[in-house]
Amino acid sequence: MAGLVATFAPTPPGFGCPPLDLDAPTVARARQLAQHIAADVQARLADQSTVAIERTVLRLFGVTGATADGEPLANRLVAQLHAADLLAGGVAQPFCQALVHTGLTAQALAQAVADGRVDLRTHAGARTGQAQAVGAQLAQAGVARITARRQERQALIGRLGQGVQPLKYVIVASGNIHEDVIQARVAARQGADVIAVIRSTGQSLLDYVPEGETTEGFGGTFATQANFALMRRALDDVGAELGRYIRLCNYASGLCMPEIAAMGALERLDMMLNDALYGILFRDINMQRTLCDQRVSRRISALAGLIINTGEDNYLTTADAVDAAHTVVASTLINEALARQAGLQTDQLGLGHAMEIDPLRPDALLLEIAHAALIRHLFPGAPLKYMPPTKHMTGNIWRGHVQDALFNFVGVLTGQGIQLLGMMTEAMHTPHIHDRYLALESAQLVFTGAMGLGSELRVEPGGKLEARARQVLDEALVLLDEIAREGLMTSLSRGHFAEIARSPTGGRGLDGVFAKAASYWDPTADAITQALIAHGQLS
Amino acid sequence: MRAVDPKHVRAYGDTLDDGQIMLSFSLPVPFGEEAKEAARQLCRQMGLEAPQVYHAHDLGEGFTFLTVYARSPHTVDTTQLRVTKMDTPHLGKDAIEALASEKFTRKIRVLGACTGDDAHTVGIDAILNVKGYHGDKGLEAYHCLAVRNLGAQVSNERLLDEARAFEADVVLVSQIVTQKDCHRSNLAALIDLAEADGVRRDLLFVCGGPRLSHQVALELGFDAGFGAGTLPSQVAGFLVQRLAAR
Known part of the structure; x- marks a missing residue:
């Protein structure tokens, strides 16, 4: 069962990247350093939890909904305990104790606490055997719900079939989930395999997950359980009609990373943007917070059979795509190591990279192929996510369409797993219905013609392309070596990635990080670990 | 013919x-x-x-x-x-530095931010970061400028507070997200707030973004606006020449 967790798309005949002669000891050393870096992060943060993780525990227990003024019940309960300095043992202990005491269901208890009829604070203290049993039972039920959705996905893919690699991935971003549904259904009919629903700008900095359907978002809709369910249903309907399973993608990122992962797992999302470092660098979220949260979010994604998408493409929007190519490689290796620690399997690793070199630079295409082939060879079997040009898109849509066609060519030539299709109107507006159609048509044309090319071509030994790939790998090794010596958190404060420096105690969300007491208890963590071991995803 | x-x-x-x-x-x-x-x-x-x-x-x-x-x-x-165009000539970095050293005895203080919910720092970073854009050095590389970049998702209130604390001469605002014209309302609100605080005339207000232009900026009450493809030296040149003319 391990290795087939996400039931990722098949490769058509002849599809694959030309062989690349990399120095095997260098590759092994780079991977070893990344594992060392990830293990060090894990050791440093093992004794910490966050308010987001505790809210996730409640959500996995079945707590949903919000108070009349829109504060999610999970937030209300955790915030109350945190303010009283009673969270160090975890939310599960007082919550389960109160369940035993009141005899209420999890949802009814959460409502009663929010209404002021039950005070969780009076239940904080020692864990009784009864509470322990109730907690374990609720956690098992949460895990069972997620496992059922995973099996449902596998059954649907088995029955309907799915697109072949590279999967064609497009975004919808109208700001109204009901318009998004129309745009997504049209995209599926035009050949899209993955629909990513862009989030409303600013959600990453909200320390709660909003409720309900979004009809007026900015640059997207909120990641809410209601929006997830609505889009899931729409894609299942159109997929059944088309005879092709359509994947749904959203963002488990920002201050509510693990909660959104849990909601996505419960609503059978298939992919989640989920990067260990992105929020720290680009949203100035505290690194202790994000590194704790990413681990829990990834364990849930591992269980749910979700594919995570990492965001290394973003490094190249601020730094130069040639000078900083090695930072992408180093970061994908670190992201991989952190992901594997959480139980994610090879076919769940949508590691990100991008085509962002100035297209007018001599040999730009050669360099892009070298970079894309290098990443391909470093992560065999992983559904790599290749991101389109954004930085050098100009508003000249005709030129942009050509850049995107070249991008599609490099993607199919180097055997990428997930191709995020570029839009000719990139940097001008969120995609119109026909921008998406034209992008899908272009991708289909290029993919059809070049599908079997990669396995037929050979890279010139000792030539420019091979030399470039080896150079980027060597530079990544130097960077990984430095990070391994000083530790990831120190490295982040030195600005090694995207030329952005962050301090371990700076940024947003640090007030939601706390040290676990010796009595800390999270039955959902135990249940997830057991399930991951049972599935062969952890040993 | x-x-x-x-x-x-x-x-x-x-x-x-x-x-x-x-x-x-x-x-x-x-x-x-x-x-x-x-x-x-x-x-x-x-x-x-x-x-x-x-x-x-x-x-x-x-x-x-x-x-x-x-x-x-x-x-x-x-x-x-009749079109509204930037009337200051485009100078190179050396010419801008020379003009500044002749006209000013201290550094011009520039405070930049991406405001509102907008989380896209790519624009403000391209103009301010040393590295700059398209081979043109960013404002941080100028000797005549002292630059502070507040990053993304800065509220208008905080921006003006920071401007006071930094003793800024220039406030530079980037707006990338434009859905439902939120960039316009957000920018207009900043000027309203500055006027209410009585600091509008003390500061040079400049905005930039892919859907902004000099004309739109003037309509919104700014001193200048820059659109897609703007080089940092165009912004630096405007600031120094405009302040020198004061």
Whole structure:
């Protein structure tokens, strides 16, 4: 069962990247350093939890909904305990104790606490055997719900079939989930395999997950359980009609990373943007917070059979795509190591990279192929996510369409797993219905013609392309070596990635990080670990 | 060959005054002859003549994508155009530094931010970071400027507080997200707030973003605005020349 967790798309005949002669000891050393870096992060943060993780525990227990003024019940309960300095043992202990005491269901208890009829604070203290049993039972039920959705996905893919690699991935971003549904259904009919629903700008900095359907978002809709369910249903309907399973993608990122992962797992999302470092660098979220949260979010994604998408493409929007190519490689290796620690399997690793070199630079295409082939060879079997040009898109849509066609060519030539299709109107507006159609048509044309090319071509030994790939790998090794010596958190404060420096105690969300007491208890963590071991995803 | 009549200019395809225009758009009309006819009628209502549907594609869900060529009989009098353009000349970094050292005894203090919910720092970073954009060094690389970049999602209130604390001469605002014109309301609110605080005249307010222009910036009460593709030296040159003129 391990290795087939996400039931990722098949490769058509002849599809694959030309062989690349990399120095095997260098590759092994780079991977070893990344594992060392990830293990060090894990050791440093093992004794910490966050308010987001505790809210996730409640959500996995079945707590949903919000108070009349829109504060999610999970937030209300955790915030109350945190303010009283009673969270160090975890939310599960007082919550389960109160369940035993009141005899209420999890949802009814959460409502009663929010209404002021039950005070969780009076239940904080020692864990009784009864509470322990109730907690374990609720956690098992949460895990069972997620496992059922995973099996449902596998059954649907088995029955309907799915697109072949590279999967064609497009975004919808109208700001109204009901318009998004129309745009997504049209995209599926035009050949899209993955629909990513862009989030409303600013959600990453909200320390709660909003409720309900979004009809007026900015640059997207909120990641809410209601929006997830609505889009899931729409894609299942159109997929059944088309005879092709359509994947749904959203963002488990920002201050509510693990909660959104849990909601996505419960609503059978298939992919989640989920990067260990992105929020720290680009949203100035505290690194202790994000590194704790990413681990829990990834364990849930591992269980749910979700594919995570990492965001290394973003490094190249601020730094130069040639000078900083090695930072992408180093970061994908670190992201991989952190992901594997959480139980994610090879076919769940949508590691990100991008085509962002100035297209007018001599040999730009050669360099892009070298970079894309290098990443391909470093992560065999992983559904790599290749991101389109954004930085050098100009508003000249005709030129942009050509850049995107070249991008599609490099993607199919180097055997990428997930191709995020570029839009000719990139940097001008969120995609119109026909921008998406034209992008899908272009991708289909290029993919059809070049599908079997990669396995037929050979890279010139000792030539420019091979030399470039080896150079980027060597530079990544130097960077990984430095990070391994000083530790990831120190490295982040030195600005090694995207030329952005962050301090371990700076940024947003640090007030939601706390040290676990010796009595800390999270039955959902135990249940997830057991399930991951049972599935062969952890040993 | 006839000369262009600047008082009566038409669109040009391959023959003067042929008025050739291309359009592409989608209609919420199911694919078929009706969709094509609907497109032609829409073009005629736009004042276009002889619309020809070159291509129609079935998008599904009751939508059709169309590409139409048509002739526009309308003319523009280009002798009567009035546009708002940046009136300061574009100087290189060395010339800007030289002008600043001649006119000012201290560094000009520039505070930058991406405001509102907008989380995209790519624009403000391209202008401010040392590295700059397109081989043109960012404002942090200028000796004559002291730069502070507040990053993304800064509220207008905080921006003005920080401007006071930093003793800024210039406030630089980037706006990338433009859905439902949120950039306009957000920028206008900043100027309102600055006026209410009585600091509007003490500071130079400059905005930038892919959907902004100098003209839009002036309409919103800013001193200047920069659109897509702007180089950092264009911004630096404007700041130094405008402040030198004060």
